[in-house]
Amino acid sequence: MACSEERPRLSNAIFTRLRALLGTSGVDRDARGLARANPDTSDALSLVCRLAHEEGWKIRVEGRGTWLPPDAPADLVVSTVALEQIVSVSPADLVATVQAGASLEALRRRLADYGMWLAVDPPGRPERSIGSVIATATAGPLRHGFGPVRDHVLGCTVATGDGRLVNAGGRVVKNVAGYDLTKLQVGGFGGFGIIADVHLRLRALPRADVTLVARGPRDVLTSAARDLVSVHLLPSALELLSPALAAESEWVLAARFLGTDAAVQADVRRLGSFGDQKWQPLPADRTAAFWSVAARGSLGGPITLRLGVLGDGVDETIDLLSHDLDEGLISAGAGLGMIRWTGDAPIEQLRSLRRAAAAREIPMTLERAPWPVRRALGHFGAYREGVGQLVGRLRDTFDPGQCLTVALEGADNA
């Protein structure tokens, strides 16, 4: 990346050009004085990207500033905060169209008015933008019952690095027309364009929401979780939380049941009669706070990464994490897998962890870190043969001028 963080004269010129494009209210400066474009429509976003492409300016994309630190070197910032409209909600079809900068919390409140919800509970703060959650594919514990982030996204509009607008997917819940370009954007970390708006699959608000917790040694809890998924219990979340993340003295296994009263009551009864584990129901008024603390806990250190493991690999992989880094703040899908770790570690240790994980056929994704770490490691790495070339060509297609400052792969993968 050839751009510099300290180019005040260029920054002034960029500021002026952006203001001519977006008007006075559409441009401001970030904390470091960098020109920041705040487009409020996909067309405006497209114009900004096209201008940057033509001028060879580097873009840092920002959402609501609560997940990735705003520290990537760039000539200008493109923020999605003004893309905050909840464009449409269709209760009969259980579909909503939302601009990328809308916060999760605003969406939650609006959908609740209609008796609906988006079954996604990502790590971080409730004011996180929808675009951030989708671009980073950061699913939370509810992925156990409702699937990863990509299962909730029906389509999206994206501005490419050279300012083209691509409308991927659609607004219906089943659709195989054309290639599934939406999948490239979900979890693409903005490397293939900037998401302007998304069409989301919703669900009717569950009538019942019950969480039960068990406490104890980690291996006992993971063993109990594996047993639970082999019987006919259908929790929406079955998450293992490290003592530090749960703010408790022991590891916690939390089972959350959502659905109709009949289904939830049946599951809770069966859970109580299964195995030796002592399950304690959380009081209804503490349920939301419990999961909120777990979600915010992922901001308890500067680096968050996720490791793709299955349920039977959770224990061993946490051992690996503890050995190579430290126990940190861990949230793990104890039933179906996936581990999220938050903490701090030197780049070399993280690199070594990625290699060790890859040797065990475990993909490691850097979800969140300061720019020097992202730059060195990349969000992704240790690709299998042939994958790096495909990803590189896809990036060239969607960002031919390399305007989007996104470290999809790190320097050591280059």
Place this chain on the structure above:
Amino acid sequence: MNSFLFDALARIVGSRWVKHRRGELATYSMDGLPTHEAIPGVVVMPGSPHEVRELVRLLHLIQVPFVARGAGTGLSGGALAEEDAVLITLTRLNRILRVDGVRRRASVEPGVVNARLSEAVAPLGLQYVPDPSSQAACTIGGNVAENAGGPHCLKYGVTTNHIVSLEVVLPDGSVTRLGSEQGEPWGPDLVGLFVGSEGMFGIATEITVRLEQMPESVRTMLADFTTVRAASEAVSSIISAGIVPAALEMMDQACVAAVEASIYAAGYPTDAAAVLLVELDGQSEAVGGEAQTVENILLESGARAVRSASALGDRARLWQGRKKAFGAMGRIAPDLAVQDAVVPRSALPGIMDRIEEIRKQYRLTISNVFHAGDGNLHPNISFDRRDPATAARVQLACRDIMAACVAAGGSITGEHGVGSDKLDYMPWIFDAETLGAMRAVRRVFDPAERANPGKVVPVHACREWHAVKSARA
């Protein structure tokens, strides 16, 4: 096609597995859609992933286009090859390579028949959920190419939700592995991008799927209505109540009449304007409670009667008419154009009225059997393609139905794919820039555009994208 090529192909797979006589090629001139026909230059039938790689490498070297084909049950003309192309049939790659009951994964070759996989894992209490109506014949490889659906995808998702990893042969003959057994993408979600690419990004030679636990309890309910509108509204009411049935299917009167007149008669009421099949699954107590709620909704929505079954045999009888509907329609006319489109659920009543208008306008026989829960329509037109005037009216009716679905905010296909059948409709739902993006992505995988040429993306409607060769590694 010349003898040099036939010999070269035979050296890879053996002469027995190269078909080039006119009579042999005719077998491959259609898929399940009778409105499109093409004779391939040659058909080659590899018996191993290694042979697939060798074939694709050879075709790359001599720059010959190719089309991958499974069982040929597709319904969009997607697996047809023109005479300048080699048709690579994958039905001999039919091994189930691994089943891991604990991790709930299976790895299969692309030619494994969909239903065979579920049969193989049933003793473990597991199932492979996507269940297209053709599941007794269609292959998992074809399901991956088309991102196939099926009745039980309402609750469990379509093919893309069940594929975790793929070994693929790219059109230049190189091999790569996408995704991970765990289901976590290894980098950007290239598995998600590959599934549904209709054979234009390469050939999957090993497919790792997610298996699901068999439900503890299943309840199937059949309700009949005097109007399609009332049945459609019942569908929305069930979903709005927070219940996600495993399946929620509708058949109209014409479909019921066809079924009941056939050997597949299931005892559906022939005087009903529509019947709904609702299947609930899960824990026994929960299914019981939800079944009561659903029955109340059905009756409140105007159902004349609700039949319910839990035992396997009784449920199978209720399903029989639905599962065999397409076969039953074979009695009506020699040919059946099975169409596929999607509308928002709320548009179902209006679109059903519009399809009826189109049926009258073009004087055709249309039966509707479809996945009502996700708004995925299948208007089926019975006709005789030997009558050119009728065949022309069928094409016009299909076009009008697609236009109506698009106007209602829907899509031109929910599970059958674009293939060659719906190429002309793509610009109705995607602008030139987006079509250009699709073509550019295709070129990432296949720069010479030799894999399944001429399908999915109408090249003339694309805005051109030039991928710049950058210094990016």
